[in-house]
Amino acid sequence: MAKSTVPTPGLSVFGSLRAEDEPWLHACFTPPPEFEHIIAPRSTIIFGGPGSGKTTLYQRVRAHSLCDGKPYRLLVDWQPAPLNAGEQATIAWVKNQAVHLFDHCVVALSECLARWPELYTAAPAWAQARLAWFIQQYLQGDPKIRLGPLLENTQSGSDLLTQLFSVPAPIILYPDASPEQVIAELTTALSVTGLGGIWVLSDGLEDWSSVDAPSFLRGLGAFLSTLPLFEKAGLVYKLWAPLAFEPELSRAGGLARRRVDSVRLQWTPDELRRLAERRIALALNEPTFDLTHLSQDEDFLPWLEKVGGDAPRAWLDQLGPLVKYFAAHGQKSLETKTWLRLRREYPPKLYLSEDGYRVLVGGRDIDLEELPAKSYEMLHYLYQHAGTVISKADLYYRCYLGLERTPRTGEDLHYVSPKDYEGLIDTSLWRLRRAIEPDPSKPVLLVSKRGRGVVLNVRW
């Protein structure tokens, strides 16, 4: 890795672990196995689980479309809307989405021209006419409201934009022209401006998975089944979607007919190790780094693979505290006891799914269907009281029996001797640990507090 003259971000590379906050990401970016596929000029849906690097890829695709900060294709951030209540996923609905997409194209094009007016002024007259027509025809609403800042700022292109909206453009297509024809005219004109095509980028589809996934998926599926929208040279879609959408969307006509490729973001341990090493090298401002320098404990890498699963973010989340310690202590390998202490202090993040028997621990998506119902309820109870030590009595009476209060003495209703339920609770805890702990023999999530009970360590 070449050292950069730009100040290195240092240990902040292990900060939020969100690509949105990582302007230096290009310096340690590790392409996933299908990267060549992803950046090819073909419409593609990239499916990935939480923390698999979808937003990172989105940013790299954006970066790949720039030369010295200037785009060589028109990048349009857009995503279809969900269906409203009672709305059908019909071709009429898709047409509305296409109009919505054109509106976003106008905004993106206006932003480009405001900053680089030469893209327009250097274009031949026929291309100028088509761009002016498209801008006037397909921006929804009042330009002054929609593009106000662009029209008013001092960039050289604001005069051009003002002119584009004030001088009537020639009619290029009649109002009843099909969207396919509009796309053909637009991409033909763009091809001679230096913007060699349109890439529609849809990140953040994940947000819909927790809001109204069924109606969103029906709409997106209909959009992806409208083949003419995916058959135009010069118009490419890149969508980043959660893995949970894959079964539904793979039935869409555009995917089944190979107009849209699908790529599942999957990382092997070797690739994740390379990714982690590059980031650590950047943090330490070193050309390279070998993970075994961090800890030579033979369980270290297997632990990392277990906790991190196939999610880059989970790997980095686990490594962050270790790297900070490593950097603060003369870059000496961590002793085993130090590593064990740090992994207890920074257990993998845990999310319990609200709508099913699943739990996400670090990079592992764990199916809890096999877990007895009472054990699951116990996990749910502990999750609701995460960070609080819960006595075995509370687990038994409140969680197991569902009482509102825990009886304290033999005179209280429902009271039984601890020895009558402790075995039951211990067995449930053992099952839970087997299910969720990366190493059940050395728990870091479900930790016993001698004489007091048990606590579920959850980092938010």
Added chain:
Amino acid sequence: MYAYVVFVTLSGQTELGSALSVITPDTNNNFLWPETMESTLDESTSWLQWLHRLGLHFDPFDTLNAADDPHLGEYLIEHEIFARLWGNDWAWVFAPPGGGKTALRCRISQTCWIGQETNRPFPIPYLPPFLSWSNVAPSLEDHFGALAQAAAKVLLLTLAYRPHWTFRLPQSALPEIHKALAWSLPGPLQNYLDLCQQTRDLEQLRRALDLDHAFALPNPPEVDVLLEWCTIWTALPSPTTRPQAQERWEALLRVLLEVLDFDGGVYLLVDGLDAAPETVTLPEAVAEVLAPILAAVAPWAQQHIYVKGFLPAESQPLLTTRYPELFSTPHTNTIQWTVPLLAQVVRRRIFVATQGDFDSLDAIASPALRGLEAWLAAAALPLPREMLVLTRRVLQEHFKRKDYNSPLQETDVQNALRWYRAARPNIIQVDNQL
């Protein structure tokens, strides 16, 4: 602006800082810039260079939609069904998605299109414009409007490629053609003429008209001839009114069959019926789209307008039951693919992409994989598109290993098959499993 690809050496430098050796235009108008090349040199551009090193001058497996493929005419294999479609009668072809319907449609367009005289049929590719209609139950009037527009687009490009037709026509014929074009083109005729005058070639016109590569010809007219042609049409007055769709359609037919006198009649190439969410899997919906024009199929044939329909396989039983005479055996065909034919699809592409240097994957595979195309043909769904997808994946698996000096290995094939089984479209029904 030109597009560029950054090529790097293939000397095993797979990590950052690989040497930049060549910058050259890319056929996809896609390029990578030095700023971003650090992490992508090997991940994208060297794919193309690797293909070059293998001897392939372009990626012959990249374009999966036949209508988008600029090389289709060079490597489309002769299928017996072509002869059954060609001729003065209506004909239907049924095939599953990826079964070669669009390639066949393009082949027919191209066969009609080549030549400089009107002794061949005039091709009108007709893909129902569902988005324009906003529904999948069009009326006959809707069809007429869309047909007229489809015909006008091809007619304009036809005339532009062959200015001598215009020059030799009697002056009295020109206003009728001008009117038919102006009525039915998707935009003002003068805009298209301006485009020709300014670009001085016809490629941008073809793209603006949204016509596929079958309508590209290697020998456009000389610039001065083209400009003279534009001047003739520009001088004619534009019509001030626009009649109903049926009149527009009939005006174009008159131009084609009477004024220009196409000997072979008109081929109406109906395709893309499964391109809407409602029609993608529902034979009923496909039948509903077609219904208004089916009544016209036989009368049109009497007028030398021959419908050639490229229809989804799943709609065949319904259409045959509902319209037994129209879809009788002499008019109906299904595309069947065999292992040798599918293997030939790949070999032909390799032959073209290597400019004739070799014609089989055997040339780049280990001896243990001899006859690899047949192997792959037996493993893929028996459809050309699926065959191309699987073949490309084999090459990609090899590329991913970055062992550039080794031939294709069995492990590449196994990895590709594993990927293919997971990525195989599961909604496609294929009857003739090999």
